[in-house]
Amino acid sequence: MASEKITPPVNFYVLILFGLILLSLQLMSSAMQESSELSAMYSWLLLFNALGSVVLLVLVGANIFSLIQHTKRREAGSRLTTRMVSLFVVLALAPAVIVFYFSMQFLHQGIDSWFNVEIDRALEDALELSQASLDQRTRWHLKQTQQVTGKLEESSDSMVAADIENLRELSGASEMTLFSHQGRIIASSSINPGDILPSLPDEHIWLQLRQNGEYVALTPIHEEELMVRVIVTVKTAETKYLQALYPVPVRIADLADSVEFAFVRYQEMNYLRNSLKLSFSLALSLVLLMSLLAAIWVAFISIRNITAPVKELVKGTKAVALGYYDQELPVLAQDDLGFLVESFNDMTHRISQARDETRQAGVEVENQRAYLETILANLTAGVISFDAIYKIRTANQAAYRIFHVHVNQFIGQTLIELVQSYAELAEPLKSIQRLLEQADDIWQQRIAFLGPNGRQELLCRGTPLFSQDGLRVGAVVVFDDVTDLIQAQKNAAWGEVARRLAHEIKNPLTPIQLSAERLQHKLADKLELADAVILQKSTRTIVQQVEAMKEMVDDFSEYAKPSKKQAVVIDLALLIQEVLVLYALKSGVKFNADYGDGAQLIHGDPVSIRQVLHNLIKNALEAIGANGLINISLHRVQKNNTDFIEIGLYDDGPGIKDDQIERIFEPYVTTKVKGTGLGLAIVKKIIEEHGGAIWVDTARKVGAGFIIQFPACNVESL
Amino acid sequence: MRLLKSNNPFCCLVYAVLFFLYASFNAGYAAEFSAEVSQLESVRHGDNYAFSAGVIYHLSDNAKSALQNGVPLFWNLRFKIQQQRDLLWNITLRNDVIRYRIQYHALLNMYRVRNETNGEITSFSTLSAALESMSMVTDFPELKAVDINPQKDYICAVKVDFDRDALPLPLRPIAYVNPQWYLSSNWTLWPLKK
16 A cells, blocks of 8 residues: 555645635625625725636636647546546536526515615605605794894894894794894804804805895704704895704704615615626626636546546556556555556556566576577587478578578478479488378488588488377477498498408419419420410410409509698699699690689698599590590688688580499499599598598589589698 | 616626626726816915815716715825935825715705815705815815925825725726726826925
C-alpha cells in the first residue's frame, strides 16, 4: 500500500474558495435587506460576485478548452472525463434551471402581490385625509389670526408690543411678529423667551403675501415638527403684516407623519417594483450562475482526481503493451480504483519478473547455442541438421570446407534444391537425401565424389531426430572428409608393397641375370648354330626382362622412399624455366608459360620437385605427340588464410577419361602401353610430402589439366 | 431601458450576463444630465479668503420621477485647494465636502432641502426653487491668508458628486448602468487669486 490515508476528491483550498463564494453570496443576500448594515456594500458585493462569476467562467472555460484539446489528442482518460463532466452538467443544470424558472416566477408574482389598487387608493385617501385635516386646522388659524388683526388695528405704536404679547397668548400662537410694509420687524413675541430673532419669511412668502394680501401654509421646522405659518395684512395707516406661528399638536403631527411615511414608502416601493424584480433576479441569477460555475469547476477537479488513476492505468497499459513492464503506478486513493492500480502494479511486477527470467533463460540458451555453434564451427567434421521435411536448418563451417559451398545460405531448402545450383555435388547430396528419407535409424555410408580438389571421399553418419511423441522432427548428418586418410592408407599400403617388392624381387633378379649370362657364355660355343641363336635370344630376353624388372623395382623403391630429402627455398618460376629449357630444345612442342609476378617461393627438395615437373611434362608430351601445346601457369592463391603457389599444367591432348580420373594417381593406373603406372603416383606422393596437393582440373574440357598447389614460402619467414 | 423593466424571468439571466458589458460600455459616457459648475469665485476679505460657487443641477426624468415618488437624492459638493508643485504631488490645503439631500414631502407637497453638513433644512413648494437653493454655495470654510505662500501657485477645485450608493438598493444596479443617473459633474479648476 503506497498510501494509507483516504483523501477527499477535492483539496482543501478548493473547499475554502467554495466557502468564500458562498459567504459572498450570503453577504449579498443580507445586503439586500434594507435595514442591513451591509446594504452600503451592496454595490461592491455585487461587483465582487460578478467578478467571481467571471473568474469562475474563465476557469470553467479553460477547463473545457483543455478537455477539448485532450479529447482531440485522444489522451488517456479524456473521453471518460468528457462523459462524466457532460453527465454532471446535465444533471446539475436541469434541476437548477427548473428551480430558477419557478423561483423567478414566484419572486415576480410575490412582488406584484404586494401592490394592488385598494391599498393604493387607501393610502392616497389617508394622505388626503391628513392633508384635509391639516388644511382645516390651517384655515382655522387663518381665521383666528384675522380676528386678532382687528384688535391690533386699534392699538397704538407704543402699546403694540404689549398687545402682541397678549394676543399671542390669547390666540395660542407660539410666535407672533408684526412686520412693517418693508418687512422690518416692529414687534415680536415668542413663547420661548430665549428666541431673540423671530422666524423670518423668505422671498417667496413675501411675494405671495404682496400678491394675495395673506399667506398661510404648513411649515416644517426641525426634522419632524410642523408649524402653521399665517401672515395677514394689518389695515392701518401704513400697511403692516402680522405673522403668527401656530404649532401643530404633536399627536396630529405624528399621525400625519405616519400616514405620509406609509404613503411615501408604498409609493417608493411601487416605483421601485421593476427595479426590485430586476435586483432580486440579478441576485438570484448570480447565485445560480456562481453555484453552477463553481459546481462545474469543482466537478472538473473532482472528476480529474477520480479519473487520474484511470489515466495512469491507461498509460500504464499502453506502456505494458509496448513492452515496458517496469511500470509502478502511484496509488492515489484507497478505493476500488486504488485496488485496481495496486493489482495492475502487482501484475506488471510479475510480468517484469517473468520477462527477466525469460530473458535470463534466453541469454543462457543463447550462450549455450553460441557455445554449441562454436564447437560445431570448429569441428573438422561437417554437420548439417534438417527439419521434418528435410530442409536444411543449420550447417557448420566444416560443411563449407568440405563441399566448398556456403550451405548456410541454403537454410530452408532441401539438398535437392542445392543440387540445382551445384551440379558437381549432385551425387553426394542426392545420396545423403536418399539416406535421410529412407533410414529410420542411425546410418553410416561412405560417399565418394569428384570435388574441385579432385576425388573426395566422405564418411557420412546420419541420425534421425524424434520428438518425445515419437514423431520425426528432423535429422542430423555428420560427415568427414576421409580422402586424405584413405589416400594415406593406400599410400602406406603401396609403399609397403613397393618396399617388399624391392626387397623380395630385386634380390633374385641378379642371380637370374648372372645365371642367364653364364648359360650364354658357357653354352654358346657348344651348341649348334640354330640352338645357339635360340639360346642367345632366350638369354637376351631373360636379361632384358630382368633389367625391366630391376627398373620396375627401382621405381617401386623410389616410390617407397621419402622424397623430401634436402629442403631448401625454391623459386618455382626459375625451376620451371630450367626444366622447360630442356624440352624446348628437343621437340617441336610449343610451351606457353605464365610465371606470375615476382618470385614464387616454396620450401622443398629441388630434385624431387624437378622430378614432379619432368613426370608431368613427359606425360603431357606423350599425350600430345610432336606438335602440341602445353600451357603452364604459375601464380599465388590464398586458401583458408594460407598462401599457396599454384601451378596449372594443361595440354591439348586427348585428355583423361572420366572413369580414370578418380584413380589416376593410384599406382599401376596408366593409359599408356608402356609404363609402370607409378609416375603420377610418385608425383602425388612427392607433392603431398611437401604439404601440397594435386588434382585433375575437371572443369577443363580440352586435353588434360593438372593443378598443383604448394604451400608458399613467405619472404618474411626467411 | 425597456429591456431592464422586462418581467420575463429568463431575460433576467441574460441581464446578469449583459450587465457588466453594459456597465463597461457606459463607463466613459458623458451624460447630458450631469451637473455643471457654472461659477467659481474667491475673494479676499482682510486676512481671509472666502469662496463661493454656482452649480446648475440637471435632473433627468428618471431622477425627477424617483424624487416625486419619495426617493431622496443626495449630492456631495467637494471643494479642494491645492498648492501646485512641479515634480511632486500637490499639497492639499483644504478638502471639504458639503452634502445635500433633497426629498419630496407628499403631505405638504413640498421639496425639502437639507444641508447634511450643518443640518439646515429648507422647504420649497417647487423643485426648481429647491434646486436653486442648492445652486449657490457660499458657506465654504474660509482660508487664512497666512496659509498662502505668495510665491506659489494654488488651484481651487469643485466637483458635484451624485451619491448613487445612497439610492434605494434595488435602484443602485440600474443607476450604475443607466446614463439618466449620471448626475455628477467633472472637476472644475481655477487659480486662486492672491
